[in-house]
Amino acid sequence: MAKxxxxxxxQAKTKxxxxxxxxxxxxxxxxxxxxxxxxxxxxxxxxxxxxxxAGKALTGVSILDFTHVQSGPTCTQLLAWMGADVxxxxxxxxxxxxxxQLVDVKGADSLYxxxxxxxxxxxxxxxxxxxxxxxxxxxxxxxDVLVENFAPGALDRMGLTWDYIHKLNPRMIVASVKxxxxxxxxxxxxxxxxxxxxxxxxxxxxxxxxxxxxxxAQIGDSGTGLHLALGIVCALYQRNRTGRGQKxxxxxxxxxxxxxxxxxxxxxxxxxxPLTEYSQYGxxxxxxxxxxxxGNDSGGGQPGWILKCKGWETDPDAYIYFITQAxxxxxxxxxxxxxxxxxxPEFATPKARLPKLKKIFARIExxxxxxxxxxxxxxxxxxxxxxxxxxxxxxxxEEPSLRKTxxxxxxxxxxxxxxxxxxxxxxxxxxxxxVKRSPLLGxxxxxxxxxxxxxxxxxVAEIKNSGALSAPKRExxxx
Ligand code: COA
Numbered sequence: 001m002a003k004x005x006x007x008x009x010x011q012a013k014t015k016x017x018x019x020x021x022x023x024x025x026x027x028x029x030x031x032x033x034x035x036x037x038x039x040x041x042x043x044x045x046x047x048x049x050x051x052x053x054a055g056k057a058l059t060g061v062s063i064l065d066f067t068h069v070q071s072g073p074t075c076t077q078l079l080a081w082m083g084a085d086v087x088x089x090x091x092x093x094x095x096x097x098x099x100x101q102l103v104d105v106k107g108a109d110s111l112y113x114x115x116x117x118x119x120x121x122x123x124x125x126x127x128x129x130x131x132x133x134x135x136x137x138x139x140x141x142x143x144d145v146l147v148e149n150f151a152p153g154a155l156d157r158m159g160l161t162w163d164y165i166h167k168l169n170p171r172m173i174v175a176s177v178k179x180x181x182x183x184x185x186x187x188x189x190x191x192x193x194x195x196x197x198x199x200x201x202x203x204x205x206x207x208x209x210x211x212x213x214x215x216x217a218q219i220g221d222s223g224t225g226l227h228l229a230l231g232i233v234c235a236l237y238q239r240n241r242t243g244r245g246q247k248x249x250x251x252x253x254x255x256x257x258x259x260x261x262x263x264x265x266x267x268x269x270x271x272x273x274p275l276t277e278y279s280q281y282g283x284x285x286x287x288x289x290x291x292x293x294x295g296n297d298s299g300g301g302q303p304g305w306i307l308k309c310k311g312w313e314t315d316p317d318a319y320i321y322f323i324t325q326a327x328x329x330x331x332x333x334x335x336x337x338x339x340x341x342x343x344x345p346e347f348a349t350p351k352a353r354l355p356k357l358k359k360i361f362a363r364i365e366x367x368x369x370x371x372x373x374x375x376x377x378x379x380x381x382x383x384x385x386x387x388x389x390x391x392x393x394x395x396x397x398e399e400p401s402l403r404k405t406x407x408x409x410x411x412x413x414x415x416x417x418x419x420x421x422x423x424x425x426x427x428x429x430x431x432x433x434x435v436k437r438s439p440l441l442g443x444x445x446x447x448x449x450x451x452x453x454x455x456x457x458x459x460v461a462e463i464k465n466s467g468a469l470s471a472p473k474r475e476x477x478x479x
Contacts, residue, residue: 058083066089066148067149072177074225078225081423088439089139090441092442093471093472096113098110098113109413109416111419119435120439121443126468129466131467145172149177152188174245175231178190179253180198181249185253192221195220197212199257204291207295221252224255231249277297277300279294279357282358298323302323303357306319317392318373320376320387333347336364373389406423408421408422409421415440
């Protein structure tokens with residue numbers, strides 16, 4: 001009883017403190033003066049427009065999109081979904097090389113291209129033609145951001161150096177994806193798997209006994225595009241204060257390494273002792289000097305593994321990821337029919353279980369093999385055991401809930417017909433993404449010249465007649 005008094009007194013003190021802090025917050029919100037960040041006076045009054053009808057997050061931002069293949073287009077597609085006007089500049093006659101890669105419908109843009117270039121407009125410009133440069137200059141003056149992922153030096157060779165761009169438009173943000181940041185490899189051309197290898201993903205992926213593995217998730221390309229998009233949005237925000245643009249660089253090696261952060265964590269831990277959560281520890285296999293491949297071990301402190309489910313003999317995806325999370329160990333024992341393990345000192349604690357994980361997962365698998373992965377999901381989720389079904393792409397494509405949220409979307413295209421794509425994975429209540437089909441090559445050339453850049457009809461004709469916007473006619477050139 002004697003102890004209760006000080007507790008009450010403490011509670012009372014906390015209440016007073018809370019009241020004080022509430023008062024303080026109210027006072028700050030009411031003040032007319034700008035606070036330390038100068039924020040309160042800069043924001044407009046909250047709009048009264050219905051949610052989703054007050055424009056999109058990036059409405060009014062225009063992007064000069066010089067990107068190609070996957071990394072850059074991922075970035076600009078995200079910005080386009082958020083409402084930016086993305087003007088994709090493509091080489092006349094050729095366009096983004098992916099238009100013609102992995103073609104599944106003859107004569108139509110490939111899925112590779114269409115699925116990375118939604119909500120954009122396309123203009124064809126030969127950047128090495130004087131009249132092409134005239135159009136580019138106008139676009140640089142007009143746009144907020146230039147995004148590119150050419151090989152190192154290509155933008156400079158076009159004459160579009162930072163100094164040149166910054167002089168034309170000091171507010172322009174110039175954002176680039178490159179394979180490597182400054183250093184010994186900065187001049188290298190880089191594709192997805194090169195980045196996965198150089199960023200530490202491949203050396204830490206796969207099974208201990210096997211070679212390094214690359215993953216199906218495009219962490220080098222799409223992952224870096226995501227990083228770049230964040231950099232661009234932050235640069236736009238900073239520009240609100242500084243009034244000037246800046247260079248933004250996302251190197252693919254850096255982006256992959258950022259996603260492999262937990263492995264750099266483990267590199268430092270391994271120098272101090274074994275990585276006890278890796279199943280190799282339980283199996284008594286000594287560690288080397290670098291982080292090993294961890295198979296399907298979970299990256300965190302809770303042991304996990306992929307287990308066979310009913311039908312695994314014929315279905316390559318009849319598997320489930322099963323986590324033996326400590327707080328639900330008792331439930332796991334009940335579910336798999338080993339209630340004795342709840343109190344058996346050999347199994348009752350996480351420490352006791354560590355060296356026996358192989359045996360434990362084999363026992364759990366005896367149980368999961370009697371159920372489909374969805375039955376395992378249902379049974380385990382009811383008692384909070386974290387499990388995840390291995391979903392095939394077919395199952396994902398057909399999953400009604402993903403269609404409902406717009407994460408998987410059906411899009412119609414004039415030359416290829418209907419196809420499925422991944423919609424914007426970021427959901428916002430006031431900036432709702434609609435997925436519009438990718439543009440045909442040069443589809444918006446005229447409207448961009450006239451409506452965006454304000455060229456008069458005679459100027460448009462002059463630029464067009466110069467050949468700067470169309471594929472070179474080789475026979476004529478040779479003659
Ligand atoms: N008009 C005229 N020329 C154009 C043009 C246009 N509209 N668009 C592109 N070009 C030219 C470039 O100027 C360049 O010419 P140059 O080498 O004579 O200066 C040329 O086309 C090729 O560009 P490049 O980027 O070198 O393409 P590539 O096919 O040889 O290399 C990559 C492709 C992806 C390897 C390379 O661009 C790269 O390393 N990019 C950075 C990393 C990256 O994003 N990788 C992931 C891709 S998913």
